[in-house]
Amino acid sequence: MFMTKICIFITITIVVISIFSNYLKVMVSSEWCMKSSKQAHSRLKDDVLCDYDLEIRPKLNHTVATVISVKMILKSFSFDMHSHYLSLNAWATFFWADDHLQWDPEDYDGIKSTTFPVESLWIPDISHYNRYEQDGNHEIISNVNCYVVYNGKVACVSPGKYDTLCTADLKYYPYDRQTCSFVIGSWMYSGEEVDLQFFNDPINMEELTQNPEWKLINVTYTRNSGEDSCCPNSTFPSLIYTFVIERRGEFFEATAVIPALGLILMTLLILTLEAKESERITLIVCDIISHIIYLHYISWNVPSFGDNVPKIILFGRDSLVIVFFVLMITVILRNITKSPETSPNWANDYISKALESRLGHMVLVLDFTMKNIAKIKREEDGENIVDNVQRNVEKDCNLFAKFVDRLCVVLISFTYLLLIILFLL
Incomplete structure (x- = not known):
């Protein structure tokens, strides 16, 4: 019983102290708010x-x-x-x-x-x-x-x-x-x-x-x-x-676009050389190295992730594939020109048909005189027929290689034009 009274007394004391403490805080706060300052901004x-x-x-x-x-x-x-x-x-x-x-x-x-x-x-x-x-x-x-x-x-x-x-x-x-x-x-x-x-x-x-x-x-x-x-x-x-x-894009035109056009021009100029010339192989190797350096430069400047792959990287990739195709054609034509066999009959038929038109003359021969054309068609000035039995194997192979080269120039030019259009779209 005594302990119960003590607990009640302690509880009441704590409550009173708490109420009095809160009252003092309110009074102090009120006195602080009512305190007036001499300066208007402070007041x-x-x-x-x-x-x-x-x-x-x-x-x-x-x-x-x-x-x-x-x-x-x-x-x-x-x-x-x-x-x-x-x-x-x-x-x-x-x-x-x-x-x-x-x-x-x-x-x-x-x-x-x-x-x-x-x-x-x-x-x-x-x-x-x-x-x-x-x-x-x-x-x-x-x-x-x-x-x-x-x-x-x-x-x-x-x-x-x-x-x-x-x-x-x-x-x-x-x-x-x-x-x-x-x-x-x-x-x-x-x-x-x-x-x-x-x-x-x-x-x-x-x-x-x-x-x-x-x-x-x-x-x-x-x-x-x-x-x-x-x-x-x-x-x-x-x-x-x-x-x-x-x-x-001014800076990037000089560092990304213009070099890409230069690579296109280099690839097309390579096809103007005859396949049997060693300089053509050398230029193709240089072209491949240039493409690899170009792709490495672009990939260094462009992040390797994003919503879409940059078209210019796809363009460089496709152009590199074209150069490898030119290398393959060059190796095949070099073997054909060095072969003792004549060019295929179907190829001779297409060449003969092409020579019947003026456009074929411009594509296949550099000397547009009638004498040279007659020689290629196995005629002499339109008067004497060349013996069809004795054929110049070397000339036939060179003409076939030139025909393939000119055809590749047209196809590759069209491919590059298509790639440029896709890049711009």
Whole structure:
């Protein structure tokens, strides 16, 4: 019984001490709020922040959403195609109304505006949704002072660097365009509590510093209402800035496009040499080495992954296959010209038919005189017929090799033309 009384006494004592302690805290807080400062700015901040709760959304009527207007002042940008992200250096500007930050300017020497650190105010938890790195502080507004007007209007300008995920599409390298999105929204509040809207002028690019490698083509902005079947009674709106940038191709024309055209020309010029000449083999080997160096250079500058394989790499690959084809044809024709056998009869028939036209003369012979043509057709000046039994085997083989070479020039030229058209499409 005695122990029970002691326990009751101790409990009552603890409760009384707790109540008295809370009373003292309230009294001290009230005395601090009532304390007046000689300077108007200090009095203003003391009075406004006296009972201000930065955890409570700044609306007297909690059923009314706080409208946040957003504007971006873009300063510079860059794109890393190897790491796949767009970097934006910008001033993110936010405007809203805080019903708890209002005062009468006449009570404070006519002060109509002042600044408050963000640590002292309620700040919307606006976050960068598609950040390149998701760790760390995801909130955009931090470590700045906000501008507050006597009627409760608040403006916060948060400068920062925003790295946004953007997978590179290098299909048309070096004439590629990239489309990247910068998405922001509230992290915790629903659209019924914090309503995100664009400012009258959603983006300002008057102070934009141009990028030496990329050109900004267009910027669009859209608002996503954030409706989802999972939450029929709530919305989670977000604001999306879409940037379209285009690579400045002048430098890459000199280092990627012009060398590719040079490789095409080299391959076609090789076919103007006769297959039996050793210089032709030497040039083909040089052409193969040049293609390999070219492909290595392109692959060094272009990432090995992305949405699409660059067309210029496919072009270099196909051109290398063509050079190997030329090498194979050269080896075959060299063996034919050195063979003691005559060229195939079907080949002679096609050559004879080709020589019956002027175009065939231009393709197969370099000397367009009637005497030379007559010799090739086994005639002498149109008067004496050459003995068909005694044929010049060496001349027949050389003519057949020339016919194949000219045919390859036409086919390879058409193939390269097709590859160029596919590259441009």
